[in-house]
Structure formats: C-alpha cells, structure tokens
Amino acid sequence: MEAGANLPVKYIARQKLCLSATTEYWVHDAQGMPVMMVIGQLTEKLKEAIQDLIIPQMLQTKLLVEIQADDDRQSPQCTFIFDREAYEPAFFNHLWERYRIAVITYRKDVRDNWDKNDFESTDTQVLSQDVTMQLCEKKITLGGHTFREIRSLAEKDEHQTAIITTHPTLGIALIAGRMFGRWCQENFFRYLIHDYDFDKMIQFGVESIDPNREVVNPQYRKLTNQLKKLRGKITRLEAKFFPLAELAMDEKIDKLPEITERQMKYKHKIDILRKEENKMVTLRNDIPARITLERMPEQKRYNKLKTESKLFMNVIKMIAYRAESSVASVAFDHLNRAKDEKRMFVKQIISNNADLIPDYQNKTLTITLHSLSAPRFNHAAQQIADLLNKTETIFPGTNLCMIFKTTANLDCEGSGVLLRRESP
Numbered sequence: 001m002e003a004g005a006n007l008p009v010k011y012i013a014r015q016k017l018c019l020s021a022t023t024e025y026w027v028h029d030a031q032g033m034p035v036m037m038v039i040g041q042l043t044e045k046l047k048e049a050i051q052d053l054i055i056p057q058m059l060q061t062k063l064l065v066e067i068q069a070d071d072d073r074q075s076p077q078c079t080f081i082f083d084r085e086a087y088e089p090a091f092f093n094h095l096w097e098r099y100r101i102a103v104i105t106y107r108k109d110v111r112d113n114w115d116k117n118d119f120e121s122t123d124t125q126v127l128s129q130d131v132t133m134q135l136c137e138k139k140i141t142l143g144g145h146t147f148r149e150i151r152s153l154a155e156k157d158e159h160q161t162a163i164i165t166t167h168p169t170l171g172i173a174l175i176a177g178r179m180f181g182r183w184c185q186e187n188f189f190r191y192l193i194h195d196y197d198f199d200k201m202i203q204f205g206v207e208s209i210d211p212n213r214e215v216v217n218p219q220y221r222k223l224t225n226q227l228k229k230l231r232g233k234i235t236r237l238e239a240k241f242f243p244l245a246e247l248a249m250d251e252k253i254d255k256l257p258e259i260t261e262r263q264m265k266y267k268h269k270i271d272i273l274r275k276e277e278n279k280m281v282t283l284r285n286d287i288p289a290r291i292t293l294e295r296m297p298e299q300k301r302y303n304k305l306k307t308e309s310k311l312f313m314n315v316i317k318m319i320a321y322r323a324e325s326s327v328a329s330v331a332f333d334h335l336n337r338a339k340d341e342k343r344m345f346v347k348q349i350i351s352n353n354a355d356l357i358p359d360y361q362n363k364t365l366t367i368t369l370h371s372l373s374a375p376r377f378n379h380a381a382q383q384i385a386d387l388l389n390k391t392e393t394i395f396p397g398t399n400l401c402m403i404f405k406t407t408a409n410l411d412c413e414g415s416g417v418l419l420r421r422e423s424p
Contacts, residue, residue, distance in 0.1 A: 032184030034318040046086040076102035089143035102167035124173035203309035211294035223284040241266035334380035365400040371408040378408035
C-alpha cells in the first residue's frame, strides 16, 4: 500500500486476512470474457457497486437504457449473475422494473426441503462441460415480490442448492448452468494473478474523496467487532453452564457440590462478561454509526489510490486476455489435448523469440516465429499462420502486408503464426 494512503479495511479471501485495500468490480460475459470494470472508493458492497458504478457506466455507453413508465417490454436487456453478497429481493425487483435487468443468484435463508420426487434429471452445460443435474422449479414470494426458484439436488448428500431469478423466459437448464458456471470468473482472476501480474501496484500516490461521503464510523465498527467477540465468549460459557443444571438433576447427591462449584465459576465469569458487554453497548450508543469523511481525524481520513494508470493497464490486460482467448479458440481444433494445452500453446507464442523482416519494395512484413517446444505446437502454429495469411492484413500505420512463418516449417510455403515481439 502507498505510504500516506488511508484505505478501508477489507477481508481478502485469498489471503484469509483483513487488509487495507481497494475493491475492483469486474463484469464478464457468459463465456467468462471481461467486458468492463469499475473501482470502488470506500466500502461499497456489491449492491451499491451495481447501482452506483456499473449501471451508470452501462447507461453512458448505451449498453442499457432506462425503461419508461409506459414501456411494457417483457424481455430483459441483460442478465446479472452474482453471489449472495448483493442479495435483496426488493433490489432485484427494482432492477427489473427500472432497467429490465434480470437477476440470477443464490437464495438466502433456505429453511425447507422440496420433495425429492419433484426433481427431474436435466442435461445442461457448466463451463462448456456436459452435466446432468436433478432440477426442479417453483414460484416463490420473497419480500412481497414473486420470483422463479430453481433447486438442484445433489445425489450424494441430497443437499438442495436454491437459485432465484427474475428472468421470465430463460430455461431451467440454462439458469442452473449459468449460475454454477459463475466460477469461470474466479478462474479468470487466478489466471491473471499468475500470468499478468494482476495485483501489482501500477501508480503511486493518493487522491482525496468527497468529504461529504458517508462511511461506517471506524470507532463504531471497532466496538461492534469487540462486542461480537465478547458475545461469542459469553455464548461458549453459557453452552457449558446450562447443561450443568440438567446434569445436577441426574447425578447422585454426593456429586452436587462439585457440580454447584463448577456452576458458580461459570456464572461468575458470565456475570463479569455481561457487565463488560453492557458498558460496551452504552459506549457504542454514544457514537454515531455513520459519519462523513470530513468528521474523521485528518491523519486517519480515508482517501484512495490514484486510479488512472490502473484503469488504463486493466483495459490493456482485458484486451490482451481476449486476444489470447481468441487465438486459443482457433488453436483448439489443431491440438490433440486442446483443453489442457491451448493456453500453454498461446503463452509459448507470446514469450518466444521472433524475427521481423520488412520488405519495403514488395510491401511485406514477414514475421518468423522460432520453433516451439513440441512438433504438435509447431503444426498448430502453421495452421493458424495459414489462416492469418489468407486475411492479407496490413500492419497498422504502414502499407506492409503481414506474412507469418515459423522456422520449424520454413519448407512449408505460407506457414507461420501471429506473435508478439518481446524486448530483451
């Protein structure tokens, strides 16, 4: 973290730690390709990020339009798929009524089980893999709003996973496949962290935030966390104290003094903690739960890291990842183990050496990729090169037509591959 940056504390699941951090919110399409991203300023939850950051960006770029009062369209403009963090039935209804945005998410607080006989075997796809699930759909009312609820029954432990949606027409198999396939986004983050230096600090420096922005009072949050820990201690002591009363009823009389002594010890500890709890509650009641930034001490006042360079680099990484994915999809048909090797193959091309040979007289730019690590990769590279050469693409800013070749297939006319020249 940049020195002088006072960032809110967030829980980092990957490191299992609470650290000062800034949150990025990424939007991907159904294939897991990145579409857009926004950067949060303070402690925005996913619901707030959708409402205050993502939707305004989509409206500005004409990906969405606001629905007028007399507009009776019943098909969604788009569908948001996310986890329980943004769960709120009234919010889901608001998204549909105002923007015709459908929602697919897991349902919270499921307390019942549906009859196992109601589930039917259904074929679907999760992350491009054919899967058979036991699915069932029913109507449900939550917070005064009606939703479609889809449940998946696990065959091993008979656990029921509940999904709700506001999409009026999407098939039950597609809904389940899209929801369970949401992990493609986690795979994307893992890949970028490993190969794109995703978490690297791009630009040093901090910027101020609107002083009128309201945040949770850090003192209030600190006391709340302390209360939570204290009440946890009380609960654990009570779990040991109350069973002793039942034990005393069943034990012999000569055992009662020992049990009573243990009860008194637990009761004494509980009374002390209860008094401490009451003091902390009284102290917290005198502290406002939310304050504006200008009311925070200047040395602790929240600010944010500079975002311009980070946004720019993220856009480049999005473009690079989508380009890499496109080449990988083209290579899929030319690799025997394409599912496991297609990205490794593309990364070899990106990191390999190449020769750039301009010919201004014949108006060509020959790109020759050095041999890859295995014949099957060289063969796939040749197939892609043949495809690219047919496009007769002109190198941007010049009149040179690009010709792709590989040193492993110099005897094969027109062979080669698209590449990126690496600086030494």
